[in-house]
Amino acid sequence: MVLNWKVGGLLLGGVFFLAVLLVKPIGVSTQFVILDGILWDAVNPAIVVVDETAKSGYASPNAYLNKSGGKYAKNVAEPMNYSFIFVLAMVGGAALSAFLRGGVSAEEREMPEVWRENFGSSTTKRYVWAFIAGFLVLFGARLAGGCTSGHMMSGMMQTALSGYIFTAGAFLAAFPIALFVFKKGN
Amino acid sequence: MAIFLALVIGGLFGFTLDRIGATNPGYIIRMLNLSNLHLLKTIMLAIGTSSVLMFAGILAGLVDPGHLSVKDAYSGVFVGGLLLGAGFAIAGYCPGTSVTAAATGRKDALFFVLGGLFGAAAYMLAYSGVKATGLLDKIAGGKATLGMVTDTDYPFLIGGLSGEVIGIGLGIAFIAIAALAPAKLFGKG
Numbered sequence: 001m002v003l004n005w006k007v008g009g010l011l012l013g014g015v016f017f018l019a020v021l022l023v024k025p026i027g028v029s030t031q032f033v034i035l036d037g038i039l040w041d042a043v044n045p046a047i048v049v050v051d052e053t054a055k056s057g058y059a060s061p062n063a064y065l066n067k068s069g070g071k072y073a074k075n076v077a078e079p080m081n082y083s084f085i086f087v088l089a090m091v092g093g094a095a096l097s098a099f100l101r102g103g104v105s106a107e108e109r110e111m112p113e114v115w116r117e118n119f120g121s122s123t124t125k126r127y128v129w130a131f132i133a134g135f136l137v138l139f140g141a142r143l144a145g146g147c148t149s150g151h152m153m154s155g156m157m158q159t160a161l162s163g164y165i166f167t168a169g170a171f172l173a174a175f176p177i178a179l180f181v182f183k184k185g186n
Numbered sequence: 187m188a189i190f191l192a193l194v195i196g197g198l199f200g201f202t203l204d205r206i207g208a209t210n211p212g213y214i215i216r217m218l219n220l221s222n223l224h225l226l227k228t229i230m231l232a233i234g235t236s237s238v239l240m241f242a243g244i245l246a247g248l249v250d251p252g253h254l255s256v257k258d259a260y261s262g263v264f265v266g267g268l269l270l271g272a273g274f275a276i277a278g279y280c281p282g283t284s285v286t287a288a289a290t291g292r293k294d295a296l297f298f299v300l301g302g303l304f305g306a307a308a309y310m311l312a313y314s315g316v317k318a319t320g321l322l323d324k325i326a327g328g329k330a331t332l333g334m335v336t337d338t339d340y341p342f343l344i345g346g347l348s349g350e351v352i353g354i355g356l357g358i359a360f361i362a363i364a365a366l367a368p369a370k371l372f373g374k375g
Binding site: 002003005006008009010011012013014015016017018019020021022023024025026028029032033035036037039040043060062063064065067074080081082083085086087088089090091092093094095096097098101103104108109110111112113114115123126127128129130131132133134135136137138139140141143144145146148149150151152153154155156157158159160161162163165167169170171172173174175176177178179181182184 | 188189191192193194195196197198199200201202203204205206207209210211212213215216218219220224227228229230231232233234235236237239240243248249253254255256257258259260262263264265266267268269270271272273274275276277278279280281282283284285286287288289290292293294295297298299300301302303304305306307308309310311313314316317321325326329331332333336343349351353356357359364366372
């Protein structure tokens, strides 16, 4: 049973406020880069190296991990930091909530009902498209420098110009595509 | 202390995302094809509420303006938004809702997260090339806010009006949009 928009909106807004009151605004998509970096560094230790001259104390031959004085490189080298733990805690919080409400049905775990109505029950089809969509979303989020949490919610909360630009782009693509792709069941 | 706060706030955030239905991609898709605006109303109210609380908190001296973190504006923000919006509509997941949905046992979310890890890696490799196109060149001085926020040095667009007042005003506008938006635009919902 989902919370109605009034209770849910106040609760969600409260969490975003609590984050900025106590620490900093909420963001998620950067941690995909950090996890990639951790995996990459495990395979090739030269990807993140200690560098006394860098602002963060770490450097990387990869220009993205190396930007802003090696800020991301440092988070790869020392992942037990606020932002990374935050995402792990999100996973725990959602798992607990789902457990307390009796979990998600076997059918729903494969795909949402609205997908089934439009494209049938092939899990292969759904999983392939979910993978492609994930690729697009994270590539886009890193190009934009933030995602739905960091740009849309935290950004507009702070009246950031970047937040409005991002939200305009996201909805300009999302509404027409969803209307075109999911014609049945609405 | 930082780790403790990460566990508490992150845990609360994940729990809340599940309780409002955001971990169910069906709700996101139905928001985007306008057949069920429940999540849109929820998100608008959340942005409005947090904005009013934060800017009122700054005025009251409760919120440290140093905690704010405004992101750079550049043309790639719009392009990235378009790409994200496309994937958001197809899958019904975004970065935060995908990891939490995977936590609730949704298998399609796991494939989304996997695709996301590849997408983020592709951007890491493409970064230098993207930078060379000028897509990352700052607009309006970069980390711009609409009005001037006390005790921050963010560039701002509107002079002569307090950034906090603008923030509270827009926050109220978001709350109004949430209240006035219909439950659905068409369909059986």
